[in-house]
């Protein structure tokens with residue numbers, strides 16, 4: 413028995429309307445659970461968790477920071493296809509179609525439950541969404557499948573009742589829009605406390621202030637960013653599809669695990685009552701390609717982690733401590749493992765509360781994150797920190813380690829040409845070639861530049877602001893007409909020259925010299 417094409421179209425439209433109703437109901441429910449549990453976000457996050465490292469690298473390369481938007485649109489498109497399919501099926505077999513709609517909700521719930529740190533409540537929004545979608549779809553298709561007239565020939569397709577279908581469709585879409593909007597508003601209301609807690613936070617002055625940034629650290633070459641990166645321009649890399657907004661008043665940090673003789677539970681006030689250290693640290697991402705943008709430099713304010721760990725009774729492995737890995741966990745379940753030895757070796761490994769003189773922005777980990785000079789972010793810089801657990805590298809693999817990244821990853825020496833830009837067309841004569849170089853905790857001792865494979869020329873370095881930050885550099889180039897390739901390489905504070913060999917970001921950071929091709933016009 414074939415349904416009329418009009419019924420097929422109505423089924424598809426009904427399926428989409430049912431999906432919209434489901435999303436709206438889920439949004440409303442998520443406002444009472446947490447925003448991360450809404451189905452599109454939960455499924456997107458579950459996809460991120462399961463994406464092989466190589467595919468993720470490709471996505472970040474192709475879409476940059478829009479990768480999250482692309483992902484959410486992809487999930488929405490898949491849902492739309494499923495919804496239309498469920499609607500078309502429902503016109504012929506209402507129960508099967510509605511069951512499919514409900515099953516999509518169960519799938520969303522499973523995705524939400526699979527996230528690290530998820531609890532049973534995270535399943536509720538998707539389940540509510542599936543139920544709402546199934547219900548709305550049932551109402552819509554029963555309108556399409558008007559009761560068969562008694563005299564009707566068996567097997568004949570039935571015309572749909574356009575009027576009641578249209579009316580129901582309008583009501584369903586309208587009610588869903590209202591419910592979805594209410595959910596959004598309620599969700600925003602739910603994070604109002606967090607927003608206020610950040611606005612009200614007054615950071616105490618540092619007991620150990622950082623020396624002022626040397627005047628000559630910033631060479632002020634047009635085309636090179638400022639020495640300290642404003643928080644608003646600071647790169648952001650994380651798996652969070654919605655930025656966690658933590659209420660500072662409710663925040664707690666638990667420190668426990670192997671070798672901890674005095675477990676600690678700290679409030680933000682406890683943390684702020686300790687002497688605060690201010691320190692300039694350049695943070696970079698292991699996913700940064702040679703020449704890439706995922707690096708930034710900030711003035712951090714925080715509590716030295718080593719002192720806190722010592723208070724909890726922790727000894728580093730070199731002093732007989734049983735734990736060699738410190739696992740930081742964030743409120744969204746991210747886990748990041750850092751060597752205990754590194755954190756306690758005297759460097760300014762911080763539990764940071766401030767960034768460039770203000771509380772951390774929500775996107776950068778408010779209220780508290782870790783920052784450890786010399787390590788890539790994925791092994792050191794946990795945002796929205798809530799737990800520190802001492803264990804061993806043998807016993808536990810953190811989030812990215814389970815996805816084929818290295819357990820330990822000190823920052824590799826890198827240098828980048830920021831100006832001229834690739835394929836720039838400068839005029840002949842003096843062209844300022846300039847950029848940044850970094851080798852956190854080892855420092856940068858030299859940067860060299862060459863044109864067209866010629867002899868290396870030493871660039872002028874900006875003043876060093878300690879060993880934990882990048883250094884700017886500049887080299888005046890006498891450009892002659894034609895196409896030219898510029899290359900840069902840095903030497904770290906221990907005399908090791910940045911290797912030429914090109915290697916990708918997996919498993920522990922890219923290597924190779926950055927080069928830029930320009931054509932100097934005649």
Ligand SMILES: Nc1nc2c(c(=O)[nH]1)N[C@H]1C(S)=C(S)[C@@H](COP(=O)(O)O)O[C@H]1N2
Nearest residue numbers: 647648649650651697742746789790793795
């Ligand atoms: N909770 C949480 N913390 C995280 C991440 C994350 O995904 N979730 N990403 C890490 C990575 S890979 C990097 S490079 C840094 C980036 O910090 P930023 O976004 O403040 O620049 O945060 C680290 N901390």
Ligand SMILES: [Mo]
Nearest residue numbers: 697698789790
């Ligand atoms: Mo990263």
